[in-house]
Amino acid sequence: MNDLEKYFRQNNKRLIYKFPHYFDIYDRHFNHYRNKEVVILEIGVSQGGSLQMWKEYFGEKSRIFGIDVDPRCKNLEEENIKIFIGSQSDKNFLREVKTQIPPIDILIDDGGHTMLQQIVSFEELFDSIKEDGIYLCEDLQTSYWENYGGGYKRKGSFIEYSKNFIDFLNAYHSKQRSLRVNGFTKSVDSIHYYDSIIVIEKKKREKPFYAEKTGNVSFTTEYPESPTKRKLYLMKYNFIHAINLILRFLGIKYSLRIGGIFWKK
Numbered sequence: 366m367n368d369l370e371k372y373f374r375q376n377n378k379r380l381i382y383k384f385p386h387y388f389d390i391y392d393r394h395f396n397h398y399r400n401k402e403v404v405i406l407e408i409g410v411s412q413g414g415s416l417q418m419w420k421e422y423f424g425e426k427s428r429i430f431g432i433d434v435d436p437r438c439k440n441l442e443e444e445n446i447k448i449f450i451g452s453q454s455d456k457n458f459l460r461e462v463k464t465q466i467p468p469i470d471i472l473i474d475d476g477g478h479t480m481l482q483q484i485v486s487f488e489e490l491f492d493s494i495k496e497d498g499i500y501l502c503e504d505l506q507t508s509y510w511e512n513y514g515g516g517y518k519r520k521g522s523f524i525e526y527s528k529n530f531i532d533f534l535n536a537y538h539s540k541q542r543s544l545r546v547n548g549f550t551k552s553v554d555s556i557h558y559y560d561s562i563i564v565i566e567k568k569k570r571e572k573p574f575y576a577e578k579t580g581n582v583s584f585t586t587e588y589p590e591s592p593t594k595r596k597l598y599l600m601k602y603n604f605i606h607a608i609n610l611i612l613r614f615l616g617i618k619y620s621l622r623i624g625g626i627f628w629k630k
Contacts, residue, residue: 367392372418379441381414386560387503394499394557394564398470400424406469408432408453408486409476413441420445430466432476454482459489469494474502480514483523491565496552500565502527527563530556537572541613546572 366374370388373381403426405419410433420429431438431448442448449465451458453476472494474486483502494500507513508524515522532539533549534556554568 369418369422372421376414376418378417379414380412381418382411383415384561387562390559390562390564391501394501394566395422395471398423400426402426402428403470404428404430404467405471405473406430406432406466406490407473407475409474410435410438410441410448411475413438415475416441416446416448417443428467430462432462434477452482453477453486454479456485456489459486463490463493466493469498471499472501474500475504478504478507478513480508480521480523480526484526492548494567496567496569498567500567501562503562505563506561530565 367388369391370385373383373388399422401424403423405423405427407415407419407429408431410416410431413431416429416431420427423429425445427445429446431441431446432453433448433450434452436450438448439450447466449458449462451462453459453474469490472490474483476482476486487500487502491500502523505524508515508519508522509517515524519525530549530553532544533547534553536544536546536550539545551570552567553565554570555566557564557566
C-alpha cells in the first residue's frame with residue numbers, strides 16, 4: 366500500500382471520494398515529484414479532501430491550486446492551497462486562471478466529467494503544463510454514460526476524442542496529409558490508458574531518427590543482387606505500393622506485401 370492509499374484509509378480530515386485502484390496510478394506517475402517545488406492544479410475540489418491529500422503527499426514545497434464551480438469551496442483554502450471559483454467549461458475563466466498561476470507540473474481533471482468539460486479543459490490548459498509535466502484525467506467511465514454525453518463509440522465522447530492523441534503521438538511517421546505533426550506530437554513522450562484514467566506525460570521531442578543497426582548479420586535479407594532480378598523486384602514492389610495506396614484511400618483493411626523479402630530503403 367503506497368502513501369496515498371495509506372492517507373486515504375486513515376483520513377480523518379475532509380472527505381475524499383476516489384476509486385481504490387487510482388492510488389497506484391497516482392503514485393506511479395507522481396512519485397518523483399515529491400518534496401520538490403511542484404505546482405499542482407486539480408479541477409474539482411468537492412469537499413477539499415484531495416487537495417489536502419496532495420499537500421501531504423507532495424510536501425511543504427508544493428503549491429496546490431483547485432478549481433470548482435461551487436463558491437463554498439473558496440472557504441476550503443489554507444496554507445499552500447488556493448481555490449478558483451468558476452466553470453471548467455468556461456474558456457474565458459480558464460484563461461484567467463492561467464494568468465494567476467505558475468506553469469503547471471501536474472494537472473488532474475476530476476471535475477464534472479461531462480464530455481464538454483473534459484475537452485474544453487484539455488484544450489485550454491494542456492499548453493500550460495510544463496514541458497516535462499503530466500496531464501491526468503480521471504473518471505473516464507463517463508465516456509460510456511449517456512447522461513454525461515458519452516456512449517460506446519459515440520462521437521464527441523472524451524474517449525473518442527483522446528484516441529486522436531495516439532495518432533498525434535506517431536505523426537512523425539505519417540505520410541498522409543490528413544495526419545501532420547502538431548504541438549502534441551512535439552511535446553508528448555507517452556500516453557497511458559488505465560481503467561477510467563488517461564495519463565499524458567510531456568517531454569520535448571524532435572523528429573526521431575530511423576532505426577539503427579548493431580551486431581553481426583546472421584543471414585542475408587537484402588533484395589536480389591542480380592540487376593535483372595533487382596529490376597523485377599522493384600517493378601513488383603512499385604506495383605504493390607500503388608495497390609496499397611489505392612487500398613488505403615478506399616479504407617480497405619488489408620494490404621499486400623512482398624512475401625518473405627525485406628525491403629531496404
